[in-house]
Structure formats: C-alpha cells, structure tokens
Amino acid sequence: MAGPFSDVERSIFAAKEVLSEDHQPDQILERDEEIEEYRHALEDVLFGRTPQNIMLYGKAGLGKTAVTKYMMEALQTEVTERPDAEELHVHELNCNGKTVYAVVRTLVNELLPDTASDFPKRGLGTADAFEELYGQLDRLGGTHLIVFDEIDHLDAVDTLLYELPRARSIGHITNSKVGVIGISNNYTFRQSLSPKVKDTLMESEISFSPYDASELRAILADRADRAFVDGVCEESAIARAAAIAAKDRGNARQAIDLLRVGGEVAKKRGDTHVDDTHIVAAQELVQRGRLRNRIRDQTQHAQLLLETLAYIEQHEEAPARSKAIKNRYEDVADSHAVAPLTTLKSIQNHLSDLHMLGFLRRTGQNHGEGGGRYYEYSLDLDPQIVLDIRREIEAAANPG
Template sequence: MAGPFSDIERSIFAAKEVLSEDHQPDKILERDEEIDEYRHALQDVLFGRTPQNVMLYGKAGLGKTAVTKYMMEALRDEITERPDADELHVHELNCNGKTVYSVVRTLVNELLPETASVFPKRGLSTSDAFEELYAQLDRLGGTHLVVFDEIDHLDDVDTLLYELPRARSIGHITNSKIGIIGISNNYTFRRSLSPKVKDTLMESEISFSPYDASELRAILDDRIDRAFVDGVCDDSAIARAAAIAAKDRGNARQAIDLLRVGGEVAKKRGDDHVDDSHIVEAQELVQRGRLRNRIRDQTQHAQLLLETLAYIEQRGDTPTRSKTIKTRYEDVAASHAADPLTTLKSIQNHLSDLHMLGFLQRSGQNHGESGGRYYEYSLDLDPEIVLDIRREIETERDPR
C-alpha cells in the first residue's frame, strides 16, 4: 500500500543542503580583499611566532564566520609543510549569552586530558578558571587560536580581552602561544572596550561590507549549480533573490534562503521550475523567519520592550520618549508576570542596543535650555509581525 511519502520525487532540488545555513563552501567568493587581510594577519603562525590578534566586523550574513572557518582550515593545511610552525590548535566558541567564567571553563574542558575531571560550573572564581587554562595551554604547548564568535555579546568582555593577549608577556604561559580572533556584528564594538584593553589587544581589524547585487548573483550562481536540478531555477529567480537581498542588507544568507524557500514554494505548488514569482512569495516567509530568530535571540527585557513599542506603534503614538515607553513597558511586563527593569537608564540602554541592532529608529530632539536634549524611538518593523512572534514565544514558554 502506498504511504504518504511514496509520491515525493526529487524534482527541484539536487543537493538542498548546499542552501542550508550551516553549509561551509569549499571556496569563498567575493571576499578576496578580506581573505588577503586575514592572510597577512595570520602569517606569523607559519614561522612559530606569536599570532596577531584579529577582530572581524560586519552584520550577520556577510561571510565573517565562513571566511574564518576557511582560513583556519587553510592554515592547518599549510603548517604541515612549514618546519618552523608549531602545532596548531584552533578553538571555536560562541559567546552569545555567556560569561567570561563559562567561556574560559569551556576552553579548559576542551584542553583537559580525557581522564581528567571536568572543570566545575560553579564553586570557583574566574581567576581560578584562567589559572587552569594557562596550565593546560602550557601542558599542550603549540600555538592556540581562539575564535570568539559574537564576542560583543560576552558579559565583561574587557576581562577576557585584557587577560589572554598578555598571558605570555607577563609569564602566565611559557610553552605555548595564543592569539584571539573576535567576530562581532557590531561595528562600534571596539569603542566600548576600556583604554587598557585597546592598548593590550593591538589587533588587526577586518571589516566586512555588505554585498552588492552582482556579488550576490555570483554567490547564488555557484550554489545553484549544486543545489538544484539542471535548468530548474530561472535567471529571473536568481536576479530577484540577489536584488532583494542587496537592497535590504546586502546579506548572502538572506539571498540563499530566498532561493531555498522559493524552491520549497515551487515544489509545494507542484511547479517544475523556480521563477521570480516563487521568490516574491518566499520573501515574506524568509523575513518573518529571520525576524523570529532575531527576536528570540534577545533578552527577555529587550523582547518586552519590542512588544511595548509594537503596541505604541499600533496606536500611532511613535516616535516617543523613553519615559513614555517605560510606563507602558511596566504594564507589558506585568501582563507576562515578569519583573520589570526599575531605572530609566536601564531602559535607555536597552533601547540603544535595539536601535543599534536595527529593530528601532531613533531621532535626536533638542529643545534648548527649556526642553533639553533627548531621543525619541519608533519601531522599524511591522508591529503586527512583532506581536505575532511574541505571542508564539510566550505560548511556547507556557503552552497552557
């Protein structure tokens, strides 16, 4: 007897995984300048010298992580042919929502011998964690490159970036060398660091600019050759996906997602090819999915503030001041049985972060000596979609 999947055939996609977010391409397109800067920054590793610290800046989807993985693999391969190079160890950590202690603990447990007990989650200090990290680095020796993705999300990042770069120069480690590679979506991240950290870090900075439509088209052409059955994807679909992503944020991930979802739309319709009409339909699905993920990544208070701005936006009362937002935010927090932030300054800090992340628009107002200077905020998103996503999140949290 035929089952519910028996009539499904591979009519559109040849290798759909090529369009997934976790796919690592064999070659990196349209990032030659950034790769050359990276190559120059890491060249000391080939000669057994202490690595230079590197910071990568750019919005999500601009290739920072993909280029880093590509460069780490290339470096691993190259040092096997270099007699002066030390053994290379690459450690990759995502810092989103982490503390310095948890990050250092993760590194320690990665370095410990298999027979050793894991470093505890609690009960010891951050200084204890650093001390154990240095002991394990010197036990292994070699060169260690530590990749901190989303480093701007790390709590007390100054401590980490002050400790690790100077570990060898002040004698904490003698048998090993360490270099930091930080990846940040925040172009202004360096400004938030303390002066002593900036002086210690002395890093190379590599900035990833948004892709234009022609660059995105080249990236899509490369993926399409492998992802779709020959002749299935129209040129019009490729051009529309590249144009939409270029006009929005210059984001390669968005362009690739548009093609993948466009293919899914075509398959669901029963169409045997993908054209620009499928990409148009995919656009709303992709935008909603990405926004859902971005909102989920925010702290509870940031989410409550977005919900608050959505309600205010619906009433047509934006742009509005942080004082007004605070009053309505307290009501929204109470409706979810959440303890609200208590100071206006903490509200303003969260609003500033949400503006920096592209969720809000902010305009400065100057009313002279009588009115003073202040900011007004408005939501830079569809309030209905924000509220729908917030309802989904709260339902998942408490499905009753």
C-alpha cells in the first residue's frame, strides 16, 4: 500500500536550501563597495598588527552578517599564506537579549581548554568574567576578531566596548591582539554610546544601504539558477519578487523568501513553472510569516505595546501621544496578567525602539511655548494582522 509521501517528486526545487535564511553563498553579489571597505579595515591582520575595530550598520536583510561571514572565511584562508600574520581566531556571538556578563562568559567558555570546567553562570561579577577572558586570550595568543551581531540589543553595551578595545593598551593582555566587529540594525547606535567609548573605539564604519530592484534581480537570478530545476523559474517571478522587496524595504531576505514561497505555491497547485502570479500569491504569506517572527523577537512589553497600538488603530484614535498609549497599554497588560511598565519614560523608550525597527510611524508636533513639543505614534502595519499574531503567540505560550 502506497504511503502518503510515495508520490512526492523533485518537480520544482533542485536545491531548496539555497533559498533558506541560513544559506551562506560562496559569492556575495551587489556588495562590492562594502566588501572593499571591509578589506581595507581588516588588512592590518595580514601584517601582524592590532586589528581595527569595525561597526556595520543597516536594516535587517541587507547582507551585513553574510558579508561578515564571507570576509572572515576569506581572511582566515589568506592568513595561512602570510608570514607576518599571527594565528587568527574568529568568535561570533549574537547579543540579542544578552547581558555583558553572559556574552563575556560565552567567549570565555569558547576559549577554555576542553579539560577545564565552564565559567559559572552566576556567583561572579562582570569584572571577574573579563579577567578570565583576558587570561584565556593571552594563553592562546594570536589575533582575535570578535563579531557581535545585533550589538545594539546588548544590555550595558558601553562596558563591553570600553573594555575590549583598550585591553592591550592598558596591559590587560600582552600576548594577543583583539579587534571588535559590531553589527547593528540601528543606524543611530553610535549616538547612544558614551563619549569615552566613542574615543576608545575609533572604529571603521561600514553602512549597508537597501538594495534596489536591479540589485535584487541579480541576487535572485543567481539563487534561482541553483534552487530550481532548470527552466522552472520564469523571469517574471524574479522580476516581481525583486520589485516587491525593493518597494518595501530593499531587503534581500524578503525577496528570497518570496521566491521560495512562490515555488511552494506553484508546487501545491501542481504547476510546472513558477511565474509572477505565484509570487503575488506568496506575498501575503511571506509578509505575515516575517511579521510573526519579528513580533515574536520583541520583548514582552514591546509586544504588548504593539497590541495596544493595534487596538488604538482599530478605534481610529491614532496617532496618539505616549501618555494616551500608556493608559491603554496598562489595560492590555492587565488583560494578560502582566505587571505593566510603570514610568512614562520607559514607555517612550519602547515606542522609540519600535519606531526605529519600522513597526511604528512617529510624527513630531510643535505647539510653541504654550503647547510644547511632543511625538505622536501610529502603527505602520495592518492592525488586524498584529492582533492575530499576538493571539497566536499567546496561544502557543499558554496551550490549553
């Protein structure tokens, strides 16, 4: 008797993994200028010098992480051919939701010998973690490039960026060299750093701008050539996916998702080719899926504020001032049995972050000396979709 999968054939996709989010391409397209800037910033490593610190800025999906992985791999290969270069160690950490202690502890445990016990999760302070880190760096020697992805999400980031770049100059390490590479989705991240950190960091800055439609078409054509069976993906599908993503945020990840889901739509329909109609059908599926992931990645209170703004939008009360949003937010938090944030400043900080991430629109109002200056906020998303996603998240967190 035939099973439920017996008739599944490779009719559309040849290598579907090429369209996955975690696929690392062998060649980076449409980022030549950024790669050239990166190359100049890293070249000191080839001559045994202390690496420059580097900060990469740009919204999600613009190639920052992919370019960094590509450059680290290329540098590690080149170092083996250079007599002046020291042994290179690359460490990659994601900072989202982490404390400085947790990040430094992760680095220490990565450096410790296999026979050593892990550095404790609790019981010691951040200074103890840094002291152990410096000891392990000098034990290994060589050059260490430490990549901090989503560094703008790190708690007390000033501590990290003040300690590491000056570790050698003040004698914390003597046998090793350290360079910091920070990746941030926030173009204004540097402005939030303290003056002493800015002076210490002295970094090279590389900014990643959104892709245009032509650049996205080149990226998609390369992926489609490898991902689909020959002749399956039509040019109209590539053009439509590139146009949608370019008009939205210039996001390569979104464009690639559209192509993958378009292929899945065609396969479910039993079609033998992927064209622009499949991309149009995929658009809502991709938008909802990506939005679900983005909302899920936010803190609990940020999610509650998004839910609050969705209700405000539905009642046609937007744009709203932060004080009005706070009043409604407290009701929403109460409905979920969550203790709300208590200060208006904390609400304003979350609203500012959500605006920076593209969830909200913010409008400045100036009513002179009598009325003052303030911001009003409104949701930059479909409120019903936000509410549906919040219900899904809550249902998953509280089954039954």
